Amino acid sequence: MRKTPTEITEVHSRMSRRTLFLGGSMLAFMTGLGFRMRHLQLDQADQYRLLAEENRINIRLIPPARGEIFDRNGIVLARNEPSYRITLVPEDAGDVDKVIEKLATLVELDPNELDRAVTEMRRSPPFLPVTIADRVSWDELSRVAVNTPALPGITPEVGLSRYYPLRGDLAHVLGYVGPVSDYDLSKIDNPDQLLRIPRFQIGKVGLEGRMEDDLRGVAGTKRVEVNAVGRVMRELDRREGQQGDDVQLTIDQQLQSYAQARLGDESAAAVVMDCVTGDLLAVASAPSFDPNLFVQGISVTDYGTLTSDNHRPLAAKSVQGAYPPGSTFKMITALAALEAGIVGYGGTVYCPGHMKVSNRRFHCWKRGGHGHMDLAGALRESCDVYFYDLAIQVGIDKISEVATKLGLGQRYDLPLSGVARGLNPNRAWKADVRGADWVVGDTANASIGQGFVLASPLQLAVMTARLASGKALDPRIVKSVNGVEETLPVVPNLELNAAHLAEVQRGMFQVSNHRRGTAYSQRIIDDEFRMAGKTGTSQVRNITAAERARGVTRNEDLPWERRDHGLFVNYAPYDNPRIAVAVVVEHGGGSKSATPIGRDITLQALYGGTPPLSAYPAKDREKIKKQQEEMQKLVPGREITRRNRA
Incomplete structure (x- = not known):
């Protein structure tokens, strides 16, 4: 049925109002969106740039050198010495068992240490390094360094470890240090983040334990760039920590x-x-x-x-x-x-x-x-x-x-x-x-x-x-x-x-x-x-x-x-x-x-x-x-x- 001119005019009028309403709404939305984008890109640019940087850059602790202990005449009773170790990154190694088998032809591997390393690999992300051999000799470290192209994922490293040159002569006075355990952490209300570094050493008993706060020192920091899954890409800068206090005893x-x-x-x-x-x-x-x-x-x-x-x-x-x-x-x-x-x-x-x-x-x-x-x-x-x-x-x-x-x-x-x-x-x-x-x-x-x-x-x-x-x-x-x-x-x-x-x-x-x-x-x-x-x-x-x-x-x-x-x-x-x-x-x-x-x-x-x-x-x-x-x-x-x- 044909519509009358009056009806046609009324329909056109309704459509024009709807178009105007919709157009106005879209214009308001786009205007709001523009202002919001301006606010985010200009007013809050620094804040979001910082958040992006924090996702890309991690701050990591550097263990400090432990304070040394001397007798009344200045003789070293407890010192830090280079400790050579060999680490493995599982995802870089590919076939881990094959790499370890090759490594065993160059250095003697402790079966107990290997078992501990395998356990650690299972519960850690594949891009984190795991210690395979600790306190290896300089000759062993050199052999591994020369053969690293054939040992994917293997890295020879140098750190510091405690050493007692007089061995048993002062064992009951000095005590000893050892890796931080869950039991150690349970005894501390607010543990220093240093203590969560893998295999970080703290005083267990004796003077090493009783003067731990003096001997430990203050951690340094380094900034590293990581990718989306947390893998380290490069080191940007570092600030060295403060060595622990040296302690001199009255002991001769x-x-x-x-x-x-x-x-x-x-x-x-x-x-x-x-x-x-x-x-x-x-x-x-x-x-x-x-x-x-x-x-x-x-x-x-x-x-x-x-x-x-x-x-x-x-x-x-x-x-x-x-x-x-x-x-x-x-x-x-x-x-x-x-x-x-x-x-x-x-x-x-x-x-x-x-x-x-x-x-x-x-x-x-x-x-x-x-x-x-x-x-x-x-x-x-x-x-x-x-x-x-x-x-x-x-x-x-x-x-x-x-x-x-x-x-x-x-x-x-x-x-x-x-x-x-x-x-x-x-x-x-x-x-x-x-x-x-x-x-x-x-x-x-x-x-x-x-x-x-x-x-x-x-x-x-x-x-x-x-x-x-x-x-x-x-x-x-x-x-x-x-x-x-x-x-x-x-x-x-x-x-x-x-x-x-x-x-x-x-x-x-x-x-x-x-x-x-x-x-x-x-x-x-x-x-x-x-x-x-x-x-x-x-x-x-x-x-x-x-x-x-x-x-x-x-x-x-x-x-x-x-x-x-x-x-x-x-x-x-x-x-x-x-x-x-x-x-x-x-x-x-x-x-x-x-x-x-x-x-x-x-x-x-x-x-x-x-x-x-x-x-x-x-x-x-x-x-x-x-x-x-x-x-x-x-x-x-x-x-x-x-x-x-x-």
């Missing part, structure tokens, strides 16, 4: 190495302390271990060998060990009695070989007894009955107070692992910890360093240094950090009567210089360096009445782990104390195992090297000469010197 390397060698195959410890400054000159534990084994991750076989040894080579016995101090504790009992006015300088106690305490017989080490003993004589001949008598009169609380003044029962603030507090018991301690009353038999045991009393070799060295100097010396092991000397504190006098100290010192002098002294056979002949000391034997088993009746079994006839510990403490020179020494030999069979070691270390420290034979008793000089020849083979000289930082 040569004395430390001598002490370690002198302990030999014993399960033992020795500590040498300066009687003026409190500096620790040697802190030795035997047997030791090579900390270099741990740097790249110790093998299961090597670790099993260390942990299965009943002499416990991983234990830092000098600071971690807690032993009954035995008769080396008797100076404390004597001072407590003198301070309390219980005993005078001329007073004596009769020793028949035993003393009855609360229906129990406490024996002296000398079965027939010592007869009448004064204080100096009791120290000289180590009469147990004399000290039982004093202790029962003075009481454990007074003894404990003097022990505290002389440094027992304290954990010293040293950057070493597991520093022991020991145990300085009293009435309150037993009530709180054991839930029992202190009895008089406990006092008798404590008076001769048995029972509940425990002390580390470090604490015994501190005790001896305080007895020698009359000062409340504390031990220190860090001499300087980054060349800045640690401030020596003002050391107060001990709150003990000087005359009482002198009386105890007189008894200690007689121990090694009187013919009836227990250390007379191991005396120092040189008048300039005569020492004062105290021997000690601490029991690790109970001796029954039946055994005493038939005769106490000799230590030599017992299994090693049931033999008594041997101890010796001393200071020298007697009239001008310079050093204090403490030695503990586990299951050494008594003080005879520790005394000659203590005497030899003392002479080595006083002479600054091998002492003349004239310092020893004439009867021992031939044996000492042979011993010195052996020691000179074992003790490294001062051929390593301090290196300047680049």
Whole structure:
């Protein structure tokens, strides 16, 4: 049906309005889009350019060089050395197995390292490098470098790794570094991003662990260009990091190495302390271990060998060990009695070989007894009955107070692992910890360093240094950090009567210089360096009445782990104390195992090297000469010197 002119006009009118509306809408949209494009391209151009750059350029960390550790004379104890390694990028290698097979013809590959590398490849992107061989030699690295065209994906690299040139001589002091583990990260609230770098090394134990923040340094950065999948295309620039702080110890390397060698195959410890400054000159534990084994991750076989040894080579016995101090504790009992006015300088106690305490017989080490003993004589001949008598009169609380003044029962603030507090018991301690009353038999045991009393070799060295100097010396092991000397504190006098100290010192002098002294056979002949000391034997088993009746079994006839510990403490020179020494030999069979070691270390420290034979008793000089020849083979000289930082 034909439309009328009116209808046609109306239709055209509606179409024109729609066209106008649509055209207007499109024009508005295009105008808005234009303004938006202008805003993005001009007003926000810098922002989007930065975002694009960030997608193309990555910032990566550069591990810093670790601070080095030196002895008091500048000898390097822990350094960084080039570490050559071979890495493989799986996607560049193509057939990984074939490339590794070719590589194995050039260098010896550790099967365990290969297994670890294969595991790492499976869980990492194919463009990331994986270490195939670590700590290869320069010759091996050179062979690989020459053959890289035939080894797609293989790259020889050079980095830094920790090295301990003296190996076991300072293992228990320095500790060691090792690759960061998940366990390490779990112990840190906000771990440094450095710690997430593959195979980055941190201090695990010992001084390396305790001073990690000082030694680690600050990371550098490098900017690298990457493609869309994150593969590095080129390095744009880099900013080197800051090396960690160098640390200088109070340890004398040569004395430390001598002490370690002198302990030999014993399960033992020795500590040498300066009687003026409190500096620790040697802190030795035997047997030791090579900390270099741990740097790249110790093998299961090597670790099993260390942990299965009943002499416990991983234990830092000098600071971690807690032993009954035995008769080396008797100076404390004597001072407590003198301070309390219980005993005078001329007073004596009769020793028949035993003393009855609360229906129990406490024996002296000398079965027939010592007869009448004064204080100096009791120290000289180590009469147990004399000290039982004093202790029962003075009481454990007074003894404990003097022990505290002389440094027992304290954990010293040293950057070493597991520093022991020991145990300085009293009435309150037993009530709180054991839930029992202190009895008089406990006092008798404590008076001769048995029972509940425990002390580390470090604490015994501190005790001896305080007895020698009359000062409340504390031990220190860090001499300087980054060349800045640690401030020596003002050391107060001990709150003990000087005359009482002198009386105890007189008894200690007689121990090694009187013919009836227990250390007379191991005396120092040189008048300039005569020492004062105290021997000690601490029991690790109970001796029954039946055994005493038939005769106490000799230590030599017992299994090693049931033999008594041997101890010796001393200071020298007697009239001008310079050093204090403490030695503990586990299951050494008594003080005879520790005394000659203590005497030899003392002479080595006083002479600054091998002492003349004239310092020893004439009867021992031939044996000492042979011993010195052996020691000179074992003790490294001062051929390593301090290196300047680049």
